[in-house]
Amino acid sequence: MKIKKSFRHLCATLFPVIALALLPVTWMGCSTANGTSTAVAPEQVKGPREGWDTVDIRMDPLVRLNNAAPVSATLGDTYPVELTVTALEVAGDVTVTDRIPEGASFVRAEPEAKIEGRILTWRLGAMNRDEVKTIKFWLKAEQDGELCNCAAVHAIPRGCVKTLVGRAAIAIDKTGPATARVGDPVNYSVVVRNPGNATARDVVVTDNVPEGLAAAGGQKQLTYDLGVLAPNESKRIDVPLTAERRGRFTNVATVRTANAGEASANATTVITQPGLSVTKTGTAEQYVGRTATYQIVVTNTGDSPLTDVVVTDWVDPNVKILSADGAEIRGFQAIWRISELAAGEKRSFDVTATSMVGGVFPNNVAVVTREGLKEASRADTLWKGKAAILLQLADDPDPIGVGETTTYTIRVTNQGSADCTNIKLVAKFDKEIDPVSAAGATSGSVEGKTVTFGTISKLAPKEAVSWTITGKGVLTGDHRVKVEMTSDVLSAPVTQEESTHVY
Structure with a gap:
């Protein structure tokens, strides 16, 4: 990146000040007439603080150093000195030095200082504009009189430019029906997302069609080219399939990219197949005028409930229904209604009938459901007369x-x-x-x-x-x-x- 002209001008302007700051520090005595202090620096600005003697040292336009210490202390006591560095602009290699005054001894510092003789040094490194760093150290008063503490700061200009390095990412979600029946459409939805902060390239989705499901064209693998995905962009794909046989099938979709890796997602669908059977057994032979009994068994042979099941039993006009528990009898018919028949459930129904006429007469039964299933059965009875x-x-x-x-x-x-x-x-x-x-x-x-x-x-x-x-x-x-x-x-x-x- 090219450095702007204004920045070059800034560096030229600040160089004399920086050079001054880098010169060896000359530690001078403090005046005792009014209890104030002086320091060698580009500029000093006194600041009020009750009970403390403070001085601001500016190194325009980079940093400002505030040096503060108590106005008075007692011989033998420990007293603090606070150095506060404020960045006025972006600065580098910020360094603070402080000389331990004659008549005082060093106790400790936060953060730790480098000690060379009576010189304390803190290298604070780079600071951003308006950033503030505080140094605190303690001295012990070893002799009475005025103890003059002098601090200095120097820094160099720092120019920074930013380049955002993004990362493309890829995610995939797949949803579909939990259950379906054989012959029903099974429609899946695939959503591909880029949750990253860079563009994902060459995004391709493949969907493997499992056994038990079928695509319209008979393909075993479906491919979708999505091109590129911008950061936080998502694209949706509809995958229409058809259920071919019963079972539990998992449909897997995988997305691959040129720069964001790959990801997979799946959805499982249980394919059910409704089933219905009805059997009818009864008296094979009976004498005219006596009673024949019949048993009807309706079974849900599938793996899903059947609803609104209607069982209708009807006899030959030469036969009369005598009883059918739970049924509505209408002439030659007996009708049962079942609101729901669970998967694997069986229901039994009994019918009794008689005939006054000899011959072979059928007893029929038919079952229908709301789902459209139909089954039928019959049992024939030979009604025999007795010769006399x-x-x-x-x-x-x-x-x-x-x-x-x-x-x-x-x-x-x-x-x-x-x-x-x-x-x-x-x-x-x-x-x-x-x-x-x-x-x-x-x-x-x-x-x-x-x-x-x-x-x-x-x-x-x-x-x-x-x-x-x-x-x-x-x-x-x-x-x-x-x-x-x-x-x-x-x-x-x-x-x-x-x-x-x-x-």
Whole structure:
């Protein structure tokens, strides 16, 4: 830096004064007429201080020295002397000297002085404008009379210029959502700051995309060139990503510079995946008119709560809901509402129903949530009817004479609630009556004393069929005709007898 002309002029002006100050100090006696003191220096200015004798020594325009001591002391006592140096301008190599007067001895000084014979020296070094430094020392009065203490100060001009050396610094902060769901956007914010007092250059941010998150272009590393950052400047970067799978993922961003080093920051996001399942179990087979029970289990299989869960159970129109604890029953439906289903939580619901009609009828359940999840299940029940076959046999007329005929009527009725299948009939006659002919729901064939009818493949509930057999009396006596019926629903044949008197 060039020294200004005014400064050079200042140095030229002060040189004679400085030279004078650097000359050897001549210590002179003090006048006793009025108790005042004199000193050899560029200028002396007396200053009042009660009980003290003081003198100001100016070395314009650099420094001023104030020398002060008590006006009186007692022989053998210790008394203080105070030297106060004030910088009038920026000064260098400030040095204060003081001569211990004859008749006094040195005791101590603050700060410590360099002692050479009776000369005390303090080198105060550089002082800035208006800076003040104080020296205090103590002497002991060894003889009576006037003790004259003389001090001197010298300094040289000091010119200073400043160059601020700054330091660039770099800092980075990263924020993002603590949680997100699979498929949701996950947006991070990166803020890069220069907290230093110099410009940071070539600032580049790299963001590493972790597994489980994805950038729009599929990149695994995103790079942002920020150029330069002035002191205390900050820049923000938005990093949009998408959650691809569940888990805990940490996204790390690093900023590098040409002159401020590097820094990293991260943000961790837990990716959750909502899940829902529903199962339904129930009575697989039941007789018509009895009760079937069903159990519904709704489970939150995900790792985040599900809200506004609605469970709806509905039955076939041939089935009637008897009970569903906690549900609102509307005709063929039972509805439960759950405000929140925690992650991993299960809820069970029971339903009882009945049917008066045989057949396989489904019992369905569907679950929906506010988050848009839907699941369904079903349990089928075979409602079985119970077959109850009634076999009836009657003759008309009774009795009959030999050579006369009578008609036997066979009637089969399904009194139950299930189909009767593969119904077969066989009629057997004794010696008193011969079967002559047979007719009815199926054809009948007569072979000797036996009549066999064709098979009824299915007889529905409450349905009835009938056959007739014509018999002729051939011998007198009490005749017995026996009809045997078999069916898939019968574990053993059912027989029916009818007696006819022949005379």
